[in-house]
Amino acid sequence: xxxxxxxIVADFQFLEGSDRLQLLLEFSEALPDLDERYGDxxxxxxxxxxxxxxxxxxxxGTAAKIVLHFSAPRESPTTRGFASILFSALSSHSAEEILxxxxxxxxxxxxxxxxxxxxxxxxxxxxARIKRKTAELVAKDA
Amino acid sequence: MNQLSxxxxxxxPDVLVTTEWLKHNLDNVIVxxxxxxxxxxxxxxxxxxxxxxxxxxxxHPLRRDYLESEEFAKLMNLKGIGRHDTVVLYGDRSNWxxxxxxWVFKLFGHENVLLLDGGRNKWIADGGVITKDKPATTxxxxxxxxxxxxxxxxFRDEVLQHIGQPMVDVRSPEEYSGERLHMPDFxxxxxxxxxxxxxxxxxxxxxxxQEDETFRPLAELEKLYxxxxxxxxxxxxxxxxxxxxxxxxxWFVLKYLLGVKNVRNYDGSWTExxxxxxxxxxxxxxxxxxA
Numbered sequence: 462x463x464x465x466x467x468x469i470v471a472d473f474q475f476l477e478g479s480d481r482l483q484l485l486l487e488f489s490e491a492l493p494d495l496d497e498r499y500g501d502x503x504x505x506x507x508x509x510x511x512x513x514x515x516x517x518x519x520x521x522g523t524a525a526k527i528v529l530h531f532s533a534p535r536e537s538p539t540t541r542g543f544a545s546i547l548f549s550a551l552s553s554h555s556a557e558e559i560l561x562x563x564x565x566x567x568x569x570x571x572x573x574x575x576x577x578x579x580x581x582x583x584x585x586x587x588x589a590r591i592k593r594k595t596a597e598l599v600a601k602d603a
Numbered sequence: 604m605n606q607l608s609x610x611x612x613x614x615x616p617d618v619l620v621t622t623e624w625l626k627h628n629l630d631n632v633i634v635x636x637x638x639x640x641x642x643x644x645x646x647x648x649x650x651x652x653x654x655x656x657x658x659x660x661x662x663h664p665l666r667r668d669y670l671e672s673e674e675f676a677k678l679m680n681l682k683g684i685g686r687h688d689t690v691v692l693y694g695d696r697s698n699w700x701x702x703x704x705x706w707v708f709k710l711f712g713h714e715n716v717l718l719l720d721g722g723r724n725k726w727i728a729d730g731g732v733i734t735k736d737k738p739a740t741t742x743x744x745x746x747x748x749x750x751x752x753x754x755x756x757x758f759r760d761e762v763l764q765h766i767g768q769p770m771v772d773v774r775s776p777e778e779y780s781g782e783r784l785h786m787p788d789f790x791x792x793x794x795x796x797x798x799x800x801x802x803x804x805x806x807x808x809x810x811x812x813q814e815d816e817t818f819r820p821l822a823e824l825e826k827l828y829x830x831x832x833x834x835x836x837x838x839x840x841x842x843x844x845x846x847x848x849x850x851x852x853x854w855f856v857l858k859y860l861l862g863v864k865n866v867r868n869y870d871g872s873w874t875e876x877x878x879x880x881x882x883x884x885x886x887x888x889x890x891x892x893x894a
Contacts, residue, residue, distance in 0.1 A: 478659075486642050513639065536695070536724075538642035576641065577658050 463558050466550035466566060473570040482575055488549070489542035495532045506532060507594065511586025513579070514540040518587065520594035524556040524602055527595055539576065543584040546570070547591060556599045560592055604820055610720065612821040614862025619720045619818070620691060622729040625649070633688045636723070637704040638695040647733035649693065649726060653682045653740060657700050657848070661707050669750065675711050676745045683740030686713070686748075693719035693726065697809065697816040703851040706868055710750050718855070721817040728815065755854070757841045757867035759875060759882075762800065766883070767893040769834040771842045772799045773808040773853045774873065778845070781886035793845070794877025798886035800843065802893050804832040808849040811856045824861055836863055843869035843876070 462470075473481055499505055499519055506517035514537035522528035529552040531544040550566070551559050563569075567584040610616045625634070634652040636644050644654040655661070660678055663670060670678065684690060690708065694701035701722060708716045719726065727733065752758075757765070777783035781797030799805070810827055813819055819827075829836055840863050842850040847870025854868040876882050885891025 482642065482645070486645050489642060535646075536643065537640055538646050539640045542642065575659060 462562055462566070463550060463554050465554075466562055469546055469550055470566075470569045473572070478575055481572065485542040485546075485572070485576075486538060488545040489538040492531060492533070492541045492545035492548065496530055499530050499532070503532075506530070507590060509583070509587045509590055512540055512583035516540050516544060516587065518544075518590060518594070520591060520598055522553075522598075524599045526553055527556050527559055527598070528552055529591060539580060540583065543567070543580075543587060547584075547587060551591065556595050559595050564588065564592075606720065606817060609817075609820045613818075613860040615859040618717055618859045620717050621720055622726050622731050625691060625719055625726070626731060631689065632691045632717070633682070633684050634691045634693070635682070635684075635701075635704065636694055637692060637700045638723070639700050640695055643695055643723070645735070647735055650732055650734050650736070651738050652693075653684075653738060655682065655704050657703055661704065669707060669710060672711070672747045672749055675750070676747045679745035680742035681740065683738070683743060684745065685743035686745055687715070688743070689715040689717060691717045691719055693722045695723045697724075697812045697852075698722040699808070699849060699852050702855040703848045706755065706851040706854060709755055710752060711748055712751060721815055724816050754865075755858075755867055757843075757869040759869075759871050759879060761867075762841060762843070762869050762871075762876070763882070765839070765841050766800065767802050769832070769838045769840045770800060770803040771806050771828070771832075771840065771850075771853055771857075772803040773806060773842055773844045773850045774799075775807055776805060776888065778873070779805040780888050781884075793874045796877045796884055798877075798884040799873075799891075800876055801883050801885040801891040803843070803885075804834070804890055805888070806832070806853065808844070808852045811853065818856065818860060821860065824856060828857065828861060836861065838863075839865040839867075841867050841869050843872040845873045846870065847872045 476484055506519045509516045509518060516533040519530040529548050531548060533541045533544050567581055567588060573581055606621050610619050629651055634649050635655050636648050636652045637655045637657055638644060641656050661669060692701040692705050698718060701718060705716055705718060772779050779799045806827060811819055811824060840857050842853040844850040847868055850868050854866050857863045857866045883894050
């Protein structure tokens with residue numbers, strides 16, 4: 462697990478019910494704006510079909526330093542929160558670190574009881590797609 | 604057609620209010636926000652509105668069931684809702700979860716429950732104020748009342764008996780046909796079999812909604828639910844979806860807008876039926892036949 466991912470899990474686990482929601486809200490507010498290059502070219506982004514809200518991702522950078530991009534509407538704060546957690550945990554890390562992080566990372570945040578299981582599955586979908594795109598990027602560069 | 608004359612045509616026009624009406628009546632009602640995205644309320648809500656979290660607050664903590672009488676009374680006290688208060692529900696996604704909450708209020712026989720036509724998005728689109736301030740609430744000693752399931756809630760054995768009579772599957776066409784059970788990267792959507800309950804008509808819930816998220820006019824709803832299906836409005840209806848949320852929306856349309864006398868929501872829905880040993884299932888885009 463990346464140090465950042467460990468810290469995020471620890472922060473969520475430390476808090477109880479409504480405080481966990483508050484933390485997720487803070488994450489949602491901290492999601493960086495979409496890079497202009499993607500804003501002007503939405504076709505470069507991939508839609509995460511597993512999410513109930515429209516969220517799009519892109520993965521670029523190099524194997525040594527992967528950069529993640531997300532686009533999710535302001536009226537979908539939960540989805541933005543998930544995107545922001547993945548951004549903080551994974552972006553600017555190496556492809557190897559991203560691919561090694563357990564698929565269960567979204568579950569380890571302990572949100573299952575306060576967010577619906579379907580939602581948490583949406584986050585797992587986002588994560589699975591990031592991993593796949595990271596692996597594709599590495600294969601292309603190799 | 605303007606919104607007021609559209610509402611006046613429905614079987615029960617009194618259960619729907621407009622944003623304009625609500626702006627002038629905020630002090631006389633308890634506004635309750637019920638969203639699919641449970642963080643949305645925190646980003647801003649109608650002044651004075653309390654939040655209802657459908658996932659953590661309406662369900663029984665252990666069984667797959669709704670709150671019991673004592674818990675519902677406690678929940679109402681926590682939200683500052685009295686038994687005779689007029690509750691106005693609204694939410695995101697065209698009131699999808701607001702109608703779910705509406706249905707639960709009716710399980711407990713709360714009389715005065717209204718719905719904001721167009722929900723959260725319409726309120727904002729109409730220039731309604733939103734705030735992050737959470738109202739202070741005080742208990743109004745809500746009485747412990749019995750939950751009445753029989754009138755508006757259907758259970759699996761009743762659904763089995765009902766096959767061949769008016770039944771509405773409100774999920775997406777792909778879920779109805781059975782194509783969509785396996786989503787990319789996810790081997791299981793919560794049921795072991797795909798398809799629909801034999802003879803059920805496919806009417807996705809969102810077909811009842813217009814661009815601005817308000818309900819379609821009466822004539823269009825009548826076409827959708829009666830003319831296109833051949834169903835008789837005097838019959839008993841059952842609606843279902845995946846877990847009973849989207850079908851609360853269609854339940855509301857059938858009961859309050861179209862005036863069908865007996866409509867029940869099958870909250871077990873596909874996550875129960877699609878896992879039920881021996882339950883009959885039809886696949887493809889046709890309703891199929893009763894066994």
